Structure formats: structure tokens, C-alpha cells
Amino acid sequence: MLEDLSTMESPSIIRGTRQAVMPSVISKEFRDGYSIYPSFSIAEGMISSGYSSLADWIISKKTVCVDGYVAVDWAGIKAALEKEFARRSVRVNWIETKDFFKPEAEIDIMVAPYLGDEDSVWGKVCDLNLAEFFDMEGLKNLEADQEFELNIVWGIGASFVSTFNSIAYFDIPKNELLFRVRGNSAFNIGSTTRFNMKKTYKRLYFVDWIVLNAHKKEILSKIDLLADSQWLDTINWIQGEDLRNSLSEMSRTVFRPRPWFDPGVWGGQWMKAHFQELAQDEVNYAWSFEIIAPENGLVLESSGHLLEVSFDTLMFQESKNILGSGHPQFGDYFPIRFDFLDTFDGGNLSVQCHPALDYIQENFGEQFTQDETYYIMDCKEDAKVYLGFQEDIEPNRFKKALEDSVVEEKELEVAEFVQEFTSEKHKLYLIPNQTVHSAGRNNLVLEISATPYIYTFKMYDWLQRDKEGKPRPINIEHGFRNLDFSRKGEQVEREHISKSYILEEREGAKIIQYPTHPEHYYAIQRLDVKDQIEVQTADKVHVLMLVEGSKIELEDRAGNQQTFHYAETFIVPAAAEQYKIKNLGEGEAKVILSYLK
Known part of the structure; x- marks a missing residue:
């Protein structure tokens, strides 16, 4: 919930980033290359723009519940709508849900068990529901005041009021939400206290997002209007039925999530050089979140207007179509993650490992753990990958060396303990949970992984400092408690560096198999396409990226065609059944493909 700024002429929203907000209207300028604003086109006229049209819709409904997500600029949007209502001489009864939150101290006590230790990066996934944050008797029994022409219940949880005619929902993309957190412009549910960024994010991840996502899923079929509130000067919106129909259409054909990008202490320059739409004044880009379902959005386009919904909105409605045979195991949880780690002219990733399955379940409440692979998209000659232990590893000696490095701030001779491999383009390194690993500088890593993404136990960080000049947390x-010291010596070369082979050759194409570790629940192939290839989904979701070549065309079974460029990630749902990839560039197109085993 944002600070109440309704008395100001315009809201004071500060974004902690140099990156621009996504445009509300698509540019007609042709760009032949990687796009940071991919969109899925729907029928003309489905997306409306501006507060005037939104105000007209609200007035027509007489009584409206305006629900939404944390970090929406409730005060700024209300101020914009009040101007529109005033122009129409409509008297409005505003009922704000924040007045029905339980006392802040009570909420703090309620969420405390899920936030872990004060100095810990992690908490535990909560089992609360949104109703527990409210005085529900007072909220649910609200009645419209007949002396007003328009009654609006306004804010998080508004749809709990069942006596009003319609539900509008104001959403905000996760990347924009996090930029506002970094700008100190956002608060947690039911809180008016400014926490530091670490605590705010921890409460978002382990509490707020859990309860708000569950609430959104529960009301999705009842929403009459959904608005994208990421812009401060306008708003785009879509009728609920049109949204649901569009999601249904998307679930049967190829689509590309909207990526977002973040700098980091070890970040590099490769993405800045190759992705021209990125803000070039950012110091570096460490990550590109190509598809991390809890944080990515999907952009709809109609008549040039853009509207972003969270990826999980699609999963809440269409998870069976998306996952096919994977649905019984994963439900509405999208299980595969693609992201870039860019260390070109940057630094080294920390020496790290990820938790065992039982450890992440018991300590953090996650259902799945962080099993990873590193696919080398690009690298310089001196680039290294650190993976597995040396044959003569002595755990106690390694631990003491790590502890001494922290206390004395001295460099650790990593290769004395951890094996060092020369990076090779198109090679796949296997990193199941409990495996020690790191990527050195001058790599562009495509990380193909299970979806969990914050459970990195850093043990050595090469004495790097954050932007405040402080060491990052070491764990x-x-x-x-998680390292597997049996992953050492020749076993690492044998079991943790994938031995690719030609699975199938066809006219104009071949399929390369990259065997993954038994711990990995996903498989990886590469489609090397000179001309074209037809692919069956076999009732599995396919996540793909063009890792070499300039562009390809993907055609679904209905004949719909979309073009994808180098380094772009896209998804073919299980329900698409089959598709054809055609190489549109010179030379061979190489397309990496991951699917559930």
C-alpha cells in the first residue's frame, strides 16, 4: 500500500531504476532484433486507454469494488478519477479498504513467523489468506449509500464486499513493483512503516505475494475489468471477459513473456551491447529474467495499446493447457526458468550452492528446489566455470578457509578447493542442488533451471562490494548443511558436464540431446535448423530460445506465424500440440528447447 498522497496534485512515486516504464502505446518503428517489449496481439478495440474511459465505465456500474495488488498507486489513481468524476458532476462515496485493516501491530505479529531471523535473507512461505489481514465483519457488511450517485469500495481486498455490482482489478507488473520498492515508494500489506528494502522484499516474497496471488486466483473469473497501473500519467484497461478469452487463446499457441533486467555487483556489458532498447546509462546488467514465472508479465496488444498481466494470471486460468501432462505434478506453478547471467567485462558470481529438496521444504516452505544448468551462450577465451570439488577436498579445511576470508577480508584460492573448467560456447554444465559452483567473468550464461530463484547460499564472493560499499551476505x-562433498574429482567431468549427442537427423535439421542430471525434472535439447523442422509437444510445455542465428519463424497448427530473434525466449503450451520452426537467417539456426521429463 502506498503512502496517502491524495492531497497532492500528483503522486510522488520514485522508481529505483534508470530503466524506463514500458510504453503504453506500441511504437510503429520496425526493429529487427531482440525486443524488450514483446506483445501478444488480440482483437482490435479490446484495450481501452485513459482515465476518461475508465471513469465512464465505473459510473455506468453505480457500485464498484476496485481491488488490486500491493504497490499500486492508489492515491494517484484516485486523484485522477476524482477529476473525471468532477467534470461529470458525479458525487462519489469512496470507501477505503485500508480503514478495515487490522491494527498494524497485530498484522506485524501475524506475519512475523514467516519472516525468519532479522538478519536472514529468507523467510518461509506463509499459509495465511488475505481475509486474515482485515476486520472482515466490518468490510463484508458494507452497503452503498443511496445519497450518492456512485459508490466505490477502494483498495486491496475490495472484492470481499459482495453487495456491490462489479469488480475492477488494478494490477502492476512485478518489475515495476520492485522498482518502486527500491525507490522507497511502496509499503507492505496493512503497513505504514518504511522498512529497509531487504525486509520489504522478504515480506513481499514470503507473505504479500502469496496471499494476493491466491486472492487474484479466487476472483479471476468474477473480474469485470482489469487495469494495468504501471504508468503514472495514464492507465490501460480491458473488460474481464475479453481478458479471459485472450488468455484462453494464448494458452493454445506460442507466446513470449516480457523479460526484465537488473544490475548487480558482478554484472557485465554483453546485454547492453546486444539489446539496444535497454537503458544504456545503467552501470551494467547482471540478470535478464527471460522467464521466471513469479516475476514475469505477459503483454497484450490491441489497436496499438499495451496491457500487461502477470504470468501467473495465465496459469491460474489455463494451467492445464499450458502444462499438459505436467499439470498433475505442478498445478498452476510454471516449473521451468530461463535467465541470463552476464559477466562480460564484469566480475565472478559467488561460490555457492542451492538447498536440498527436503531442506528447502522444511526451512522455507517451497515445494521444489533450485536445480540448475549453465548453458554457455557466449564467452571470451579466459572465461571459467567453477563446478564440483577437487578430488582431495577436506570439508573442514574448506570451511575454515571460507570463514577466514570473511573475517580477514582476504582472497581465497578457489581452485584449490573447487574445480575450474574453461567455458565453451554451447556447452551445458549440470548443477543439481547441493553442488558447489560459480560462473567466472566474461561469460554469458543461459541459466536453464527449476523455477525457485532466491535460494543461493553464497560462501565466497571474491571480496566484491555492493553499491553501498558493503560485502553481500555470506551463508x-x-x-x-547442504553441500554434497561426494561431487568431486573425475565424477564432476563425468556426471556434471553434459555429453551432447545427435538424437535424430532429418532433412534440413537435426535434434541434439543434452542429457541432464537425474535430479533435474526437465530435459534439454537443441534443434539445429538449416531449413525447417516440425515438432510435436507430446502433451508437454516447451520453453525455447534462439541461441545462434538471427531469426526464426514459428508457425502453430492453425497457421499463425510469429518471428523470434536471437536470444529471445518463447513458450509453446502443451495444448498447441505441434509447431513448425523455419530458419529465416543465414547459416544454421540453433534453438535450445527445455521440457518436463
């Missing part, structure tokens, strides 16, 4: 104890 030696967590690491040593």
Missing part, C-alpha cells in the same frame, strides 16, 4: 552455515 557458509546454510551452505555446509
Whole structure:
């Protein structure tokens, strides 16, 4: 919930980033290359723009519940709508849900068990529901005041009021939400206290997002209007039925999530050089979140207007079509993650590991753990990958060396303990949970992984400092509760570096199999396409990226065609059944493909 700024002429929203907000209207300028604003086209006239049209819709309904997500600029949007209502001489009764939150101290006590230790990066996934944050008797029994022409219940949880005619929902993309958190412009549910960024994010991840996503899923079929509130000067919106029909259409054909990008202490320059739409004044880009379902959005386009919904909105409605045979295991949880790690002219990733399955379940409440692979998209000659232990590893000696490095701030001779491999383009390194690993500088890593993404136990960080000049948190104890010291010596070369082979050759194409570790629940192939290839989904979701070549065309079974460029990630749902990839560039197109085993 944002600070109440309704008395100001315009809201004071600060974004902690140099990156621009996504445009509300698509540019007609042709760009032949990687796009940071991919969109899925729907029928003309489905997306409306501006507060005037939104105000007209609200007035027509007489009584409206305006629900929404944390970090929406409730005060700024209300001020914009009040101007429109005033122009129409409509008297409005505003009922704000924040007045029905339980006392802040009570909420703090309620969420405390899920936030872990004060100095910990992690909490535990909560089992609360949104109703527990409210005085529900007072909220649910609200009645419209007949002396007003328009009654609006306004804010998070508004749809709990069942006596009003319609539900509008104001959403905000996760990347924009996090930029506002970094700008100190956002608050947690039911809170008016400014926490530091670490605590705010921890409460978002382990509490707010859990309860708000469950609430959104529950009311999705009842929403009459959904608005994208990421812009401060306008708003785009879509009728609920049109949204649901569009999601249904998307679930049967190829689509590309909207990526977002973040700098980091070890970040590099490769993405800045190759993705021209990125803000070039950012110091570096460490990550591109190509598809991390809890944080990515999907952009709809109609008559040039753009509207972004969260990826999980699609999963809440269409998970069976998306996942096919994977649905019984994963439900509405999208299980595969693609992201870039860019260390070109940057630094080294920390020496790290990820938790065992039982450890992440018991300590953090997650259902799945963070099993990873590193696919080398590009690298310089001196680039390294650190993976597995040396044959003569002595755990106690390694731990003491790590602890001494923290206390004395001295460099660790990593290769004395951890094996060092020369990076090779198109090679796949296998990193199941409990495996020690790191990527050195001058790599562009495509990380193909299970979806969990924050459970990294850093044990050595190469003495790197964050932007405040402080060391990042080190988690030696967590690491040593999880490290598998049997992954050492020749076994690492044998079991943790994938031995690719030609699975099938066809006219104009071949399929390369990259065997993954038994711990990985996903498989990886590469489609090398000179001309074209037809692919069956076999009732599995396919996540793909063009890793070499300039562009390809993907045609679904209905004949719909979309073009994808180098380094772009796209998804073919299980329900698409089959598709054809055609190489549109010179030379061979190489397309990486991951699917559930």
C-alpha cells in the first residue's frame, strides 16, 4: 500500500531504476532484433486507454469494488478519477479498504513467523489468506449509500464486499513493483512503516505475494475489468471477459513473456551491447529474467495499446493447457526458468550452492528446489566455470578457509578447493542442488533451471562490494548443511558436464540431446535448423530460445506465424500440440528447447 498522497496534485512515486516504464502505446518503428517489449496481439478495440474511459465505465456500474495488488498507486489513481468524476458532476462515496485493516501491530505479529531471523535473507512461505489481514465483519457488511450517485469500495481486498455490482482489478507488473520498492515508494500489506528494502522484499516474497496471488486466483473469473497501473500519467484497461478469452487463446499457441533486467555487483556489458532498447546509462546488467514465472508479465496488444498481466494470471486460468501432462505434478506453478547471467567485462558470481529438496521444504516452505544448468551462450577465451570439488577436498579445511576470508577480508584460492573448467560456447554444465559452483567473468550464461530463484547460499564472493560499499551476505552455515562433498574429482567431468549427442537427423535439421542430471525434472535439447523442422509437444510445455542465428519463424497448427530473434525466449503450451520452426537467417539456426521429463 502506498503512502496517502491524495492531497497532492500528483503522486510522488520514485522508481529505483534508470530503466524506463514500458510504453503504453506500441511504437510503429520496425526493429529487427531482440525486443524488450514483446506483445501478444488480440482483437482490435479490446484495450481501452485513459482515465476518461475508465471513469465512464465505473459510473455506468453505480457500485464498484476496485481491488488490486500491493504497490499500486492508489492515491494517484484516485486523484485522477476524482477529476473525471468532477467534470461529470458525479458525487462519489469512496470507501477505503485500508480503514478495515487490522491494527498494524497485530498484522506485524501475524506475519512475523514467516519472516525468519532479522538478519536472514529468507523467510518461509506463509499459509495465511488475505481475509486474515482485515476486520472482515466490518468490510463484508458494507452497503452503498443511496445519497450518492456512485459508490466505490477502494483498495486491496475490495472484492470481499459482495453487495456491490462489479469488480475492477488494478494490477502492476512485478518489475515495476520492485522498482518502486527500491525507490522507497511502496509499503507492505496493512503497513505504514518504511522498512529497509531487504525486509520489504522478504515480506513481499514470503507473505504479500502469496496471499494476493491466491486472492487474484479466487476472483479471476468474477473480474469485470482489469487495469494495468504501471504508468503514472495514464492507465490501460480491458473488460474481464475479453481478458479471459485472450488468455484462453494464448494458452493454445506460442507466446513470449516480457523479460526484465537488473544490475548487480558482478554484472557485465554483453546485454547492453546486444539489446539496444535497454537503458544504456545503467552501470551494467547482471540478470535478464527471460522467464521466471513469479516475476514475469505477459503483454497484450490491441489497436496499438499495451496491457500487461502477470504470468501467473495465465496459469491460474489455463494451467492445464499450458502444462499438459505436467499439470498433475505442478498445478498452476510454471516449473521451468530461463535467465541470463552476464559477466562480460564484469566480475565472478559467488561460490555457492542451492538447498536440498527436503531442506528447502522444511526451512522455507517451497515445494521444489533450485536445480540448475549453465548453458554457455557466449564467452571470451579466459572465461571459467567453477563446478564440483577437487578430488582431495577436506570439508573442514574448506570451511575454515571460507570463514577466514570473511573475517580477514582476504582472497581465497578457489581452485584449490573447487574445480575450474574453461567455458565453451554451447556447452551445458549440470548443477543439481547441493553442488558447489560459480560462473567466472566474461561469460554469458543461459541459466536453464527449476523455477525457485532466491535460494543461493553464497560462501565466497571474491571480496566484491555492493553499491553501498558493503560485502553481500555470506551463508557458509546454510551452505555446509547442504553441500554434497561426494561431487568431486573425475565424477564432476563425468556426471556434471553434459555429453551432447545427435538424437535424430532429418532433412534440413537435426535434434541434439543434452542429457541432464537425474535430479533435474526437465530435459534439454537443441534443434539445429538449416531449413525447417516440425515438432510435436507430446502433451508437454516447451520453453525455447534462439541461441545462434538471427531469426526464426514459428508457425502453430492453425497457421499463425510469429518471428523470434536471437536470444529471445518463447513458450509453446502443451495444448498447441505441434509447431513448425523455419530458419529465416543465414547459416544454421540453433534453438535450445527445455521440457518436463
